[in-house]
Amino acid sequence: MKIAIIGLGYWGPNLVRNFVGQPGVEGVVCFDVQAKKLEKIRHKFPMVEALTSYDEILKRPDITAVAIVTPASTHYSLGLQALEAGKHLLLEKPMATTAKEAEHLIAVAEKNNLRILVDHTFVYTGAVKKIKELIDAETVGDVLYFDSVRVNLGLFQHDTNVIWDLAPHDISIMHYVIPGKPRSVHALGVNHYNGVEDMAYITVQHDDKLMSHFHVNWLSPVKIRRILIGGSKHMIVYDDMQPSEKVRVYDKGVEITEEESLYRSLVQYRIGDMFAPRIEESEALSLMAAEFIQSITNGTAPVTDGKFGYEVVRVLEAANQSLRNGGQRVFLED
Amino acid sequence: MKIAIIGLGYWGPNLVRNFVGQPGVEGVVCFDVQAKKLEKIRHKFPMVEALTSYDEILKRPDITAVAIVTPASTHYSLGLQALEAGKHLLLEKPMATTAKEAEHLIAVAEKNNLRILVDHTFVYTGAVKKIKELIDAETVGDVLYFDSVRVNLGLFQHDTNVIWDLAPHDISIMHYVIPGKPRSVHALGVNHYNGVEDMAYITVQHDDKLMSHFHVNWLSPVKIRRILIGGSKHMIVYDDMQPSEKVRVYDKGVEITEEESLYRSLVQYRIGDMFAPRIEESEALSLMAAEFIQSITNGTAPVTDGKFGYEVVRVLEAANQSLRNGGQRVFLED
């Protein structure tokens, strides 16, 4: 199987590196509109084949799959062409800029019996997989909330706001680990400089006992990457800035002994041990690449398939719609 | 001057301790509806006088001022009685449960030429005073945002939600340090257990370039007390959980060289030194007590006067109104 990587900016070369070494991959083909970037990748990975047009790639019968690692605004049209040319499709996150586009890509893939994988890399990290495990195994109990902070200085983008840039990570993690459907979205943000929001707060309501919240910010003096997950049995802190023990699980909680009581003394706190489970250290991107190859080989849906990517886009789209309307609630229809 | 402390629950004894040692205070008188608490305070502070009714206190001509340290729902009626009896008034935060009540207290105080101080203790800490200094001296430049997280496990209260319990601290800090007026408020929260919200997110919009945000939560496995303040010249992290260097000032920022440009390369990041100014270590509560005594002696308004307390209540009230209406925007009128 040969795979083509389209777009060799910041992230593309990482995909090249991970597909070059991937079992089941016979060859990696590359394309970028900037000849300089093609040259650079050839210098670094001499075994890679560089083509000078996207069309050429789509016409090559020996190329089984295409990975689109270009700006988000081009995902839909480039992805659609690939699917129509009969190629399996790997899309960078977010998979599209509207839910409608995402739905169309999924429909075309289904019709042509092709796989789509959206590169929500965090879902393939040891930390996030461990968190899902802890929730699925009922260690956490009822999930009470999901609170994410992803802030740092930069990277300002000219064609997209901070929600489209940073929130796909956290929304994909939420979608992966939290059972139940988002029902509505609120978002508020500010653009201080160049016309796109550089900070925003997003609230997602699942049901009346579960809320998720996201703080994304390009203007923070410190880098914070932290998710708190409240649970009725255990609570989780996932701090991605820690060099080790990124996931900490607290045996902490509240017990209301008589729910109808008015008196505080009947609220009991439970404070037990904390533990930090060992986290698998394999590179997430390599696991994602393997998942893509396997989904093609076996004809099965990958974890972050088109439907998964669509659910993320739906929340992003709703968040941006709320943002445009001064923070009004936007309902997500079934 | 004698001062009476009403309410000897968790916080009252701290006020007793700070007024007992305060220059200008000749005597401290105490009252609580629970005789056991009066006994306990007498045991700990034998020099304190304990009276057995609030009426008695109000009638005593030698008592100049009254401090109300009772549950928030009683602040208004107890405070009003004190003002009508001609006593200067210290009120625990929040000063009342509605803006209307707060306004009425202010009006009565003005009519009777009495002082009101609301015990927003954080305003008297070295850390918050330093932050105000940095903003007033234009070290921060234009304030871009104010982001506060105050979360921990408990303390659940039966008569008030997490907004009324925790947010007064952060809203008072915001009101003290941020120039400009809040224009509107959004809030969303969840009650998981006993009928009151145990977690909430509040967004305050000042103008289209400045937003404040508050995360208050009784269900967090870890204790976080952190405020980020973005500025065009410097940015501040105030981490109250640090044993030292609580306020860190970062020479970091963004410079847009050509605002209309579409190209990312024209966004410049400035990353310079960080410094942590020395913070004055005097006990905030003692400074607050001194401010109250001084305001009575000199007939001047204290920093956290009735108007200050009213502004905080206004935001709290709007936040709760938004909460009741599924996160709808509530405008704050002038």
Place this chain on the structure above:
Amino acid sequence: MKIAIIGLGYWGPNLVRNFVGQPGVEGVVCFDVQAKKLEKIRHKFPMVEALTSYDEILKRPDITAVAIVTPASTHYSLGLQALEAGKHLLLEKPMATTAKEAEHLIAVAEKNNLRILVDHTFVYTGAVKKIKELIDAETVGDVLYFDSVRVNLGLFQHDTNVIWDLAPHDISIMHYVIPGKPRSVHALGVNHYNGVEDMAYITVQHDDKLMSHFHVNWLSPVKIRRILIGGSKHMIVYDDMQPSEKVRVYDKGVEITEEESLYRSLVQYRIGDMFAPRIEESEALSLMAAEFIQSITNGTAPVTDGKFGYEVVRVLEAANQSLRNGGQRVFLED
């Protein structure tokens, strides 16, 4: 039972507070050579009796026990007088300034059938008790090393160096949790200012597979209170500056599959979960006070009895002897 507290400087009032509330204690009597301090304690604890001479205390038949909270250089003579007057004895750490003095106090106490407790408060903390539990239960396995850092700015003392001031804490913890006897001691230090060492390093050798090390320093810009304990099965980090999870237990280690092999690949690392056990939060000083009362009532030896205090003094004395001799090894005889 009545107990007398001698010395009301920095620490004495804490003992007063803890004995005042202690079950089994009928009265607390105080003495200090400075009348001002006696007055102050009377103001704070009106139920306490203040006497104006040590002799008077020793003669009072209703006083069962005496706590010596004076500078270390006076522990021996004041303690000896108390024992000779038939009083049970609580001594601040270190119990004496030479091992010989400590031995003599023990001998006199034994002859008169009296208890000695040395106030090594750390031994009574939840954290240190938990560490002992983990070592005793073989969770740690063979102890490989004990490494302690206790550094901060000040408090400079004029009559004692940093070893006598800070190291008693860590040496008492070592003595409590580490099985096996110290065999020899090395120490090096510097006095930069006023004639006493303000920083020092102490190494204690137990046997050829176990070493303890102590860094004590009055001249550090940051406060560090951290003990690492290496073990063949688990390793411990005890960080007393953490607000919670002070004791962290790591399932980490090394396994040498073929000991005689020269090749690195046969060294295996084991990296598993980390856990932070819940720590009991009772005040250590109160538990120490209870232990003292109980040892008197039951005629049993307290955990930190005279022998315990003697072992600590022996190491301190050897460390200072090594310090005087340019870091030469000093053997501890049986």
Place this chain on the structure above:
Amino acid sequence: MKIAIIGLGYWGPNLVRNFVGQPGVEGVVCFDVQAKKLEKIRHKFPMVEALTSYDEILKRPDITAVAIVTPASTHYSLGLQALEAGKHLLLEKPMATTAKEAEHLIAVAEKNNLRILVDHTFVYTGAVKKIKELIDAETVGDVLYFDSVRVNLGLFQHDTNVIWDLAPHDISIMHYVIPGKPRSVHALGVNHYNGVEDMAYITVQHDDKLMSHFHVNWLSPVKIRRILIGGSKHMIVYDDMQPSEKVRVYDKGVEITEEESLYRSLVQYRIGDMFAPRIEESEALSLMAAEFIQSITNGTAPVTDGKFGYEVVRVLEAANQSLRNGGQRVFLED
């Protein structure tokens, strides 16, 4: 100029990468006794020339300099051959296993008018250069102590103990930033497993007011890389595990107002601001490579020249000698 890299284990490829892109370098030649490693480097850096014997390299007149990145025990003989063949010499740290060998290499280089650079990479980091700047500019004042902790789990080596493995880093930093000469060395350590010490404490005495101390350990459950530097005017904490603000400078100190006084009240503490200067982020290894090229081109001594490397080896050798003799003091002769 062409440069040959000898040894392509863990570190060698990093040197290849940095010399390949270095201005002034026309070609990079490689050699390793394992053909597999040569192949691997050719795959990654196709522009690199791979030779199959060291002799061949030494005979090639177009090769100006040789970098020895092999185990420490081979540095001397390989380095000597290079110098005798007229090649400038870059040696991995430590430059040799005895001071005598180091001296001989220096002598041969001088005779043949060749440069030696020892790869003490830390000296080329922004953090360490900033610390030297702060000390040279008298911001620190008199240096009171240098305290280093470098501990983690692994990497066990079969042919060298933890001192030879980890301490070269910290001793080179000490040698670079601390004025004044080491006079004597004490060291103690333990070997728990495979015959070499896996943990050790080293004390270096400069004069009677300045001491350095090193804790190196392969058996720590946590990774600590922290240097404290006490100064009479400012104190420094260099924490290499921090993602940013690695160097923190504290305006803290002690002032003895009357040195002969016995009373504590005359010791004054100064606690002022802390600042974290911006640190240059260039890759240290690249700066080292540039320094080597420049020293060859200009005929000047590099910062970490043979003499520098010799001073480090001298301390390491003395530390190991002390270790063998139960911690006895070893004097360093002039």
